[in-house]
Structure formats: C-alpha cells, structure tokens
Amino acid sequence: MVIRRLVVGVDASAPSRAAIRWATAHAAGFDAEVLLVHVADDEWGTVGSVLIDEVDDQAGRTLSAAEAFARSLHPDVPVRTELRRGSPMVELAAFSEPGTALVVGTHKTGFHYGRAFGSRSLQLANLATGPVAVIPGVSSRLRSGVVVGVDDTPAGEAAVDLAADLAASHACELLAVRSSGASTAVDIERDDQREDWQRRRDDDARALMSAVLDRARRRQPAIVIRARVVRRPAGMALNELARSAELLVIGDSRRAEARLGTLGAVAYDVLLNVSSPTIVVHAPLDVERVDARNTEGEHDAIG
Numbered sequence: 001m002v003i004r005r006l007v008v009g010v011d012a013s014a015p016s017r018a019a020i021r022w023a024t025a026h027a028a029g030f031d032a033e034v035l036l037v038h039v040a041d042d043e044w045g046t047v048g049s050v051l052i053d054e055v056d057d058q059a060g061r062t063l064s065a066a067e068a069f070a071r072s073l074h075p076d077v078p079v080r081t082e083l084r085r086g087s088p089m090v091e092l093a094a095f096s097e098p099g100t101a102l103v104v105g106t107h108k109t110g111f112h113y114g115r116a117f118g119s120r121s122l123q124l125a126n127l128a129t130g131p132v133a134v135i136p137g138v139s140s141r142l143r144s145g146v147v148v149g150v151d152d153t154p155a156g157e158a159a160v161d162l163a164a165d166l167a168a169s170h171a172c173e174l175l176a177v178r179s180s181g182a183s184t185a186v187d188i189e190r191d192d193q194r195e196d197w198q199r200r201r202d203d204d205a206r207a208l209m210s211a212v213l214d215r216a217r218r219r220q221p222a223i224v225i226r227a228r229v230v231r232r233p234a235g236m237a238l239n240e241l242a243r244s245a246e247l248l249v250i251g252d253s254r255r256a257e258a259r260l261g262t263l264g265a266v267a268y269d270v271l272l273n274v275s276s277p278t279i280v281v282h283a284p285l286d287v288e289r290v291d292a293r294n295t296e297g298e299h300d301a302i303g
Contacts, residue, residue, distance in 0.1 A: 003131065007035045007095040008103045009088065009124075010066040015105025015137030020066060021276055022135045023103045024074040029169055033078040036066045037095070039088040059083050093127035098284070103133040106274060121271050125252065125280045126263045131162070132280045135217050136272060138215040143276065146170065147242040148249045149234060150212050151264060154283035155251030160212055162281055163249040164220040170246060173224045176212055177241055179234035180205035198231070205229045215293075235269025242276040249279045 006023040010016045020036070027034050040059050063081045070079045084091045092102055106121055121134045148163035150156060160176070167174035180201040209227045216225055232239045242248035252267040263271075267280050 002099060003030060003101045004032050005035060005100045006032055006103050007037055007092065007100060008135075009092045009105075010036050010062065010067075012062050012065070013105065013107075013137070015107055015135065016066070017069060017105070018137045019103045019105035019133075019135045020070050021073060022133065023101075024070050024077050024079075026101075027077045028074045028271050033080070034070060035095070036063060036070060036079065036081045037092060038063050038066070038081075038083055039091045040083070040085045041088060056083070069090060069102055077119070089123040089127060093124055094130075096128035096130045098130050101131045101133050101279070102128055103135060105135050105137050107137055121274075122263055122268060125267060125271060128280075131282070134274055134278045134280070136276065138272055143244055143246045145173045145175060145245045146175060146247045146249065147175045147238065147245045147276075149238050149251065149270075150209060150279055151251060152177050153251060155281055156217070157251070158283060159249045159251035159279075159281040161219055162215055162279065163247075164216040164223060164225075164249060166249070167225075168220040168221045172246065173217060174220075174225060175241065175245070176209060176216065176225060176227045177234075177238055178205045178209050178212075178227075178229050179232060180265075181231045181233055201233075202229060227248055232267045233269070235273070238266070238270055239273050239275040245276050247277050247279065248275075249281060251281050251283075 003026070006027055008016075008019050008023045010020065020034075022051065023034050026032065038059050040055050055156070062078055067079055067081050068079070084273055092104070096102055102124060104124060125132045125134075137255055144159075144168040146163050148160055150160065163176075180198070206229055209229060213225055216223070228241070230241075238248060238250065248270070250267055250270055252264045270278060271280070287293060
C-alpha cells in the first residue's frame with residue numbers, strides 16, 4: 001500500500017496540531033500531499049443565518065491557521081484546505097479510499113487504561129475503507145521503531161505490509177507482536193490441562209509469526225525485524241509495547257457494510273487506550289467483496 005494523500009481533520013486543539021505535524025512529516029518522506037479538512041458540525045444548521053456566517057468565519061480562520069502551521073513545518077509539501085458541513089467523522093470518512101490516509105488527533109494517551117468511555121476515532125475507523133491514523137497530542141520526538149499487530153486475516157497481512165514499508169522508510173526496527181492469550185475465558189479446571197492448552201496456543205502463535213516474518217522480509221529485506229509472542233490480551237500488549245514507538249500498525253477485518261459498533265475487538269481496545277501514533281488498516285476492498293459473497297453463500301446454505 002502506497003499512501004499518496006493524507007486527509008487531516010483539523011480544529012483549534014493541540015491534538016489537531018499534533019495530527020498536522022505527523023501528517024506533514026509523513027508526506028515529506030513519501031512525496032504525498034496533505035488536505036486539511038475542517039467540518040462545521042451540522043447542528044449549526046438549526047440556528048440563524050447570522051450565527052452560521054459567524055461559524056463559517058471562524059472555520060475559515062481555523063483552516064487558515066492550520067494551513068500556515070503545516071506550511072511552516074514542511075514548505076515543500078503540497079497543502080490544500082477544504083471546509084465542509086455535517087457530521088465531522090462521516091464527512092472525513094467520505095475522503096477514505098486506498099492510497100488515502102485519514103489523520104485525526106486525540107486527547108487520549110493510554111495513561112488510564114480501560115477508563116475511556118468513547119472516541120470519535122472509533123467511529124472514523126469503523127466508517128473508513130482506507131487507513132486511519134490516530135495521533136495522540138503528546139510529543140513523539142524520542143520515539144523509535146514500528147510495532148505491528150499480527151493476525152491471519154487479509155487486514156492483518158495489509159498491516160504487516162504497510163508496517164514493513166514504514167520501517168524501511170524510517171530506517172528503523174520493526175517489532176511484530178502476536179498474542180497467544182484467549183480473548184474469552186477457557187473452561188478448563190485442571191492446571192496441567194490449561195498449561196498444555198496454552199502451550200499449543202503458543203506454538204500456533206509462533207507458527208503464524210514465522211510466516212509473517214517471511215512475508216515482511218521478502219517485502220523489505222533490509223529492515224531489522226524482531227518478533228514477540230505474548231500471553232497478555234492483544235490490545236493491552238500492543239499499547240504497552242508501542243508506548244515508545246514511532247508508530248503502531250494494526251489490522252481490522254472489514255464488513256460488507258460499515259456499521260457503528262462493529263470495529264474489531266483488538267482495534268477497539270487499542271484506539272480507546274491509544275498510547276502512540278496508530279494506524280488502523282483495513283482489508284483491501286476486493287477481498288472484502290469476496291468475503292461478503294462467501295458469507296452470504298454460507299448464510300443461504302444454513303438457511
């Protein structure tokens with residue numbers, strides 16, 4: 001996957017500036033363009049025309065300030081702006097496509113694990129078809145390395161490919177992480193049986209990791225790759241291991257039709273407690289359509 005355009009949702013917040021800083025740096029390294037988008041929330045459509053004009057004036061000033069900031073960081077990066085009205089995450093998702101990354105900032109820093117009650121980045125990641133980058137509003141100057149979550153889905157393969165490319169472009173190490181822990185409680189009473197079951201899970205995780213490392217090395221032979229199998233829940237482990245990384249990349253299997261609340265469990269957990277710049281990668285659209293047709297066929301057969 002080659003990212004040629006970064007669409008950044010902007011407002012006047014510190015996380016928005018962090019998102020602009022990250023997007024322009026990425027664009028400078030990949031010969032990509034940056035589109036800064038400010039969305040005036042559609043609730044303003046219920047107020048009078050005078051207030052709407054005031055909102056538009058404020059939105060224009062917000063975009064101008066964001067553009068000036070972006071150009072001051074990387075003058076050679078092509079930067080455009082666009083003003084829209086509507087639901088912010090829905091409007092941003094409309095720009096999503098392969099080769100376009102949506103970028104948003106977040107106040108979340110992962111310091112209160114499990115205490116977050118909602119995030120607009122979850123809505124955006126669920127609605128998008130292309131990659132979504134979520135950037136915490138904290139300094140990333142001392143971060144190094146790329147971390148990727150490993151699974152056996154098409155989205156997971158796409159995440160490994162992108163992570164390998166990013167590690168190569170940043171000339172940094174790639175850490176591949178796979179959890180062998182169960183996502184639900186296992187109904188095994190005896191300790192020896194549970195340990196035997198866990199060892200089998202560990203072996204399966206290592207076998208999958210071996211295939212993933214081969215894939216990443218074929219794609220980017222020059223990068224240094226490390227692998228780690230953990231028994232902690234995947235979302236928690238990824239956020240902890242990526243706390244000092246430049247970037248965390250995770251895959252999320254797509255549905256035939258985007259629906260709120262159906263984001264994969266690991267992606268959901270990671271984004272609620274994000275600790276580092278994080279990209280959510282979806283399965284290629286052609287794979288989605290094939291999976292959707294196969295699922296429909298299975299439903300017909302069962303029915």
